[in-house]
Each structure stands twice: as structure tokens, then as C-alpha cells.
Amino acid sequence: MLRQDTIAAVATPFGMSGIGIIRISGPEAFEIIRRIFHPSNENCPWESHHLYHGDITSADGKTILDEVLISYMRKPRSFTGEDVIEINCHGNPVIIQSIITQLQELGCRLARPGEFSKRAFLNGRLDLSQAEALAAMISAKSAKACAIGLAQLKGSLRKEIEELRLLLIDALAMLEAAIDFTEDTSAEKIPDIPPQINQALERMQSLLSSYLSARVYTEGVNVIITGKPNVGKSSLLNALTGKKKAIVTDIPGTTRDLITDTINIGGIPVNLMDTAGIREPQNAIEKEGISLVWENLANADVVILMLDVSKPLTDEDKIIIDKNKSGGIIVTINKMDLPQAWGIKTIEKLFPPEAKFLEISAKSGNGLKELKNTIMNLFVSNEIKNTGSAMITNMRHKLAIEKAFKNIQNAKESIANGMSAEFAAFDLREALDNLDEITGKKINDEILDKIFSSFCIGK
Ligand SMILES: Nc1nc2c(ncn2[C@@H]2O[C@H](COP(=O)(O)OP(=O)(O)OP(=O)(O)O)[C@@H](O)[C@H]2O)c(=O)[nH]1
Ligand SMILES: [Mg+2]
Missing domain, CATH: 3.40.50.300 (P-loop containing nucleotide triphosphate hydrolases)
Structure with missing residues (x-):
């Protein structure tokens, strides 16, 4: 799904710095930049995923605003899945603002917080758990928290959720076979508890306990x-x-x-x-x-x-x-x-x-090293050593897993109590929906807006 307007935002922090980066994404990105960017190479080939050197000028071409490098990433192989241009200009707020003003005059809208990531999600470049991992990585307060965010960005959680879904779908297939049997024969066939149910519960339990240990590094x-x-x-x-x-x-x-x-x-x-x-x-x-x-x-x-x-x-x-x-x-x-x-x-x-x-x-500092060690030992856990394994660090994900866990437990109980397989099937479908909330397969717009509005501008 491609959005219609073209957005721009400064992706680097406000202040004096060697370089500042302005990001543009959307269908007009390329046309807009061509009106104010004058490449040093007159025969600029404008190949995707290349850097170009030149000047940015005002729209009438009369005033040079800065000497810049521009990267061009043609859709769909870009962060947002749309045409993306990144301007590497000098990191002075006055220069950056003058370029942003030009971009606005040529039709760019200032991006809202998280809007680039939201477009990436809507265009299928990231699932929701990966987009959230990206935001968590940017605000991470420790090297471990960065590593956990990076592993999630690379899909560790998405993969685990996908595997849990497959377990539930297999279990559901077994229950549905029992329901079909009942319809054909009018005899109630009580199914066994599909083994996938216990496997899913076990894996969710370890995801839930990872939340507690990972929280130490993230929060x-x-x-x-x-x-x-x-x-x-x-x-x-x-x-x-x-x-x-x-x-x-x-x-x-x-x-x-x-x-x-x-x-x-x-x-x-x-x-x-x-x-x-x-x-x-x-x-x-x-x-x-x-x-x-x-x-x-x-x-x-x-x-x-x-x-x-x-x-x-x-x-x-x-x-x-x-x-x-x-x-x-x-x-x-x-x-x-x-x-x-x-x-x-x-x-x-x-x-x-x-x-x-x-x-x-x-006063003298004696015993402070031991004090630090004591604090550390209260929290260091072995589970966290391998940051590449699936972990949850986000409260929203935790709540969704808890709901899924409860629904699966309900399914298990109703089978154990000899109730019709339809009850258990209903609970498993609910659990699937809970998992889909994490990856964003099933999520309402209001929650999406809330999630992305907590991201930073330019991400
Ligand atoms: N000899 C010695 N004096 C200390 C030590 N730690 C603190 N002091 C002294 O104890 C006095 C009180 O220290 P503070 O750190 O202000 O104590 P506090 O517990 O924060 O006090 P309040 O803010 O009033 O609650 C100061 O004169 C410090 O220099 C220590 O380990 N040895
Ligand atoms: Mg004091």
C-alpha cells in the first residue's frame, strides 16, 4: 500500500554538528529534489542506491543553500518502500531549516513522529514488532539493550511468533477434524489434547520470563x-x-x-x-x-x-x-x-x-566495588547471555502473549473437561489473533497511530 503524499524530516538531532541528515519519502521525492539539487556531474545517471555530490539551491536557482551529498533509493528497495532521498548537508540548524523550507514550498509535508517507520510497516518492509524494536534500539540505554533491539529488528521475535502460529494452526487443524467427524456421524468425538498446545505454552512461558530479565537491560x-x-x-x-x-x-x-x-x-x-x-x-x-x-x-x-x-x-x-x-x-x-x-x-x-x-x-570509597557487584549480581541472569534468541522487551508484546497464553490454557482445559472441540477451536483462534497483534497482521488504526506517535521524528 503506497501513501500519496511526500514527507520530509530532519533525522539527526537539533544542534551544530558535522553533518545533518534530511530524509524525504514519497512519490514526489525524486521530482522535488531534482528541482533544487544541482549535481556536480552534469551527466548524473541517477542510479538507485548511489551517492551524488552537488549543491542545493533555492527553487529559483539563485541562492546556493549548501554543498551536499544526496543518496537516492528507488522504491521498493528503500526503508519505507517508497522513493527515498537522504540529503547529507552541513549540521547547522540554519542551513537545515532553509533546506526544509524549500522542500515544504515544493510540496513536501513535514513528517509526523514515526511516520517513516509507519510507511515501512504499511508497505510490508517491516512487521510491527520490528518497527518497535527499531525505536527501542534508538532509545536503548545499554549495549545489551541495543543488541536485543537489533536481534528483534533482524526478526528474532517475528520468527518465534510465526513458529508459534504454525503450532496453533496445526492444533486447530486437529480440532477441526474432530468437529467434522461429529458433523458427519452425530457422535461426539472427544479429541486428545494436541501436543502442539503444550509446546506453544512452554515456548510462550519462556518468552514471558525473558521479559523480566531483558527489562533489566532495557529499562x-x-x-x-x-x-x-x-x-x-x-x-x-x-x-x-x-x-x-x-x-x-x-x-x-x-x-x-x-x-x-x-x-x-x-x-x-x-x-x-x-x-x-x-x-x-x-x-x-x-x-x-x-x-x-x-x-x-x-x-x-x-x-x-x-x-x-x-x-x-x-x-x-x-x-x-x-x-x-x-x-x-x-x-x-x-x-x-x-x-x-x-x-x-x-x-x-x-x-x-x-x-x-x-x-x-x-568517604574513602572502601566497599563501593563490592556494593556495585552486589547490585549487579541481583539482576544478571544467564537467560540473557544469548541476545539473539527470541525475547520480549515491550509491554504491548507481553500483554498480547499473556492473552494468547490464557486462551490456549482455556482451550486445553475445555478439551480436558470433555467439552465440544468447537470451544477449544474458538479459543485457539483468539490466541492466533493475539499473536497477530504483535506482528501487526491484525491491529486497529488507533493502536497503530499510538505506537508510531511515540517514535522520534525522522524515524
Ligand atoms: N567519616 C565519614 N564521614 C562520612 C561518610 N559518609 C558521609 N560522611 C559524612 O557524614 C555527613 C553527612 O553526610 P551526607 O552524605 O550529607 O548524609 P545524608 O545521609 O545524605 O544526610 P541527609 O541529607 O541529611 O539525610 C557529612 O559530613 C559527610 O561528610 C563516611 O563514610 N565516613
Ligand atoms: Mg543527603
Whole structure:
């Protein structure tokens, strides 16, 4: 399906750079560019998939706007499946804007976010899961997340979905044979559970568990530092990020707002959050700050609970310990460079068995390497080593697989309960539709628009 109008957008970030790229796609792309591009080679052959050097001028040919390189990709062998021209001009916003203005005057419309990818999808160049992988790859925060996106772009998920579809179609064929038999003989034939059903369920289960492990690399993990005032939370944030992100003083109650930064630990993006020290608030600002801590503690993947070893433990410490009894806790015993008022044995029994304990000094840096390793080991999983195998990283895909999984389970149950094969066949067809939502074979326009509108402009 070819769209009618011709679109243009800047594909590189706004700002000064060596080169900026403007993309044009659509039926008029070639005609429009020929009106303002003057190749250095007068006998320009205009072969597809070649680069041409020359000047871009205003439409009347009087003003040279820039010296550029142009690539020409004739349909259908282009990203969008339409005629595509890419202008490599100099990366100055003034130059780029002057070229864009010319293109608009000659009939190009400015592309909406994700419109190039949407055209690629509508023209069958990518399926929906690949288009989404492309967007995920562009916004990936770690090398692993890039690798997962690339594998999906190359079709790892599409292939897995296709194989799951084939399993369901085979199972459906077996059920339909049983239905035909019933119609011919009026005797109810209860089918066995087709083996493909269990195979499909197993493969979906492993796709679903890949979501959890891949999410660590794609979204990162949220680590919150909590403790009473003055224990050294902000000092730890600064030490881990290597920056002076948070103000550190010896006055308890220094931090009020949430202070965040992302660091990379073993390829995992770790979103660190420093917080206000928890105590009976002494004013309205501190009260607000402390209530933010309670809210954010609930969403954290890991809580670093900090205690100051140089001073006796207080009731304030005990309140925080009591509120953090669930999993994912790293207890950091800070200020180990000072004389110690208590030992690790005093507190061990107050925490659940899976809690980790580390003695550190945010000031000297001792123990920080172990802290980073501890965070990493909580999340590194073996499943993720082979990024080429099918994985899901996208919430939409996860929900669709969950729905398909449920429908297949329903089919299995109704066969096991001796119900007519028609019920199971109905559920399997629903499951097929759920899988087709992922690749975009069956999807409504509203959802499509929503998906592509979250992409960047020029992609
Ligand atoms: N000796 C020593 N002092 C430390 C260490 N970590 C932090 N401090 C000192 O403890 C004081 C409080 O540090 P902060 O990092 O501001 O403590 P905080 O927990 O963020 O405090 P609030 O923001 O008030 O909740 C400062 O004087 C730091 O220099 C440490 O490992 N050893
Ligand atoms: Mg602080």
C-alpha cells in the first residue's frame, strides 16, 4: 500500500554538528529534489542506491543553500518502500531549516513522529514488532539493550511468533477434524489434547520470563538509598556517580528533594535515587521530602538501607528497618573509616535472610566495588547471555502473549473437561489473533497511530 503524499524530516538531532541528515519519502521525492539539487556531474545517471555530490539551491536557482551529498533509493528497495532521498548537508540548524523550507514550498509535508517507520510497516518492509524494536534500539540505554533491539529488528521475535502460529494452526487443524467427524456421524468425538498446545505454552512461558530479565537491560533498575538523616546517603550517591550531584553537609536533614542519576554497572543502567533522611519532620519542606521517600520506596527494585556505624543505632534507624523487611535489600553499614559503635551481628537478625550486608565508607570509597557487584549480581541472569534468541522487551508484546497464553490454557482445559472441540477451536483462534497483534497482521488504526506517535521524528 503506497501513501500519496511526500514527507520530509530532519533525522539527526537539533544542534551544530558535522553533518545533518534530511530524509524525504514519497512519490514526489525524486521530482522535488531534482528541482533544487544541482549535481556536480552534469551527466548524473541517477542510479538507485548511489551517492551524488552537488549543491542545493533555492527553487529559483539563485541562492546556493549548501554543498551536499544526496543518496537516492528507488522504491521498493528503500526503508519505507517508497522513493527515498537522504540529503547529507552541513549540521547547522540554519542551513537545515532553509533546506526544509524549500522542500515544504515544493510540496513536501513535514513528517509526523514515526511516520517513516509507519510507511515501512504499511508497505510490508517491516512487521510491527520490528518497527518497535527499531525505536527501542534508538532509545536503548545499554549495549545489551541495543543488541536485543537489533536481534528483534533482524526478526528474532517475528520468527518465534510465526513458529508459534504454525503450532496453533496445526492444533486447530486437529480440532477441526474432530468437529467434522461429529458433523458427519452425530457422535461426539472427544479429541486428545494436541501436543502442539503444550509446546506453544512452554515456548510462550519462556518468552514471558525473558521479559523480566531483558527489562533489566532495557529499562534499567531503580535503586533507592534510604536511611535516617546524616548517615551518608548523599555522599554515597556522589561517590557512585563520581559527580557532586547532591549537597553533603554534617547538618542532619540536608537533602529534601529526590536526587537521581543513572550509572552503568556491568552493562545494566542503574537509576540511583538519593532521598531525604527519614525522621520526625521538622518543617513542611522536610515533611514533603519524607513522604516522597515512602512513595518511591514502593517502586524500587533495590533498597540500599544505610546505617551509620560510628554512632549507636537509634529508634529512627529501627523504624526504617521495620519498614524494609521485604526482598531486594542491601544494608550498607557506612562510615567504616571511623571507630565503630556496633557490629554487623547486632543488626543481622533484624532483616530477612535474603538481605545483603556490606561494610563501606562513602568517604574513602572502601566497599563501593563490592556494593556495585552486589547490585549487579541481583539482576544478571544467564537467560540473557544469548541476545539473539527470541525475547520480549515491550509491554504491548507481553500483554498480547499473556492473552494468547490464557486462551490456549482455556482451550486445553475445555478439551480436558470433555467439552465440544468447537470451544477449544474458538479459543485457539483468539490466541492466533493475539499473536497477530504483535506482528501487526491484525491491529486497529488507533493502536497503530499510538505506537508510531511515540517514535522520534525522522524515524
Ligand atoms: N567519616 C565519614 N564521614 C562520612 C561518610 N559518609 C558521609 N560522611 C559524612 O557524614 C555527613 C553527612 O553526610 P551526607 O552524605 O550529607 O548524609 P545524608 O545521609 O545524605 O544526610 P541527609 O541529607 O541529611 O539525610 C557529612 O559530613 C559527610 O561528610 C563516611 O563514610 N565516613
Ligand atoms: Mg543527603
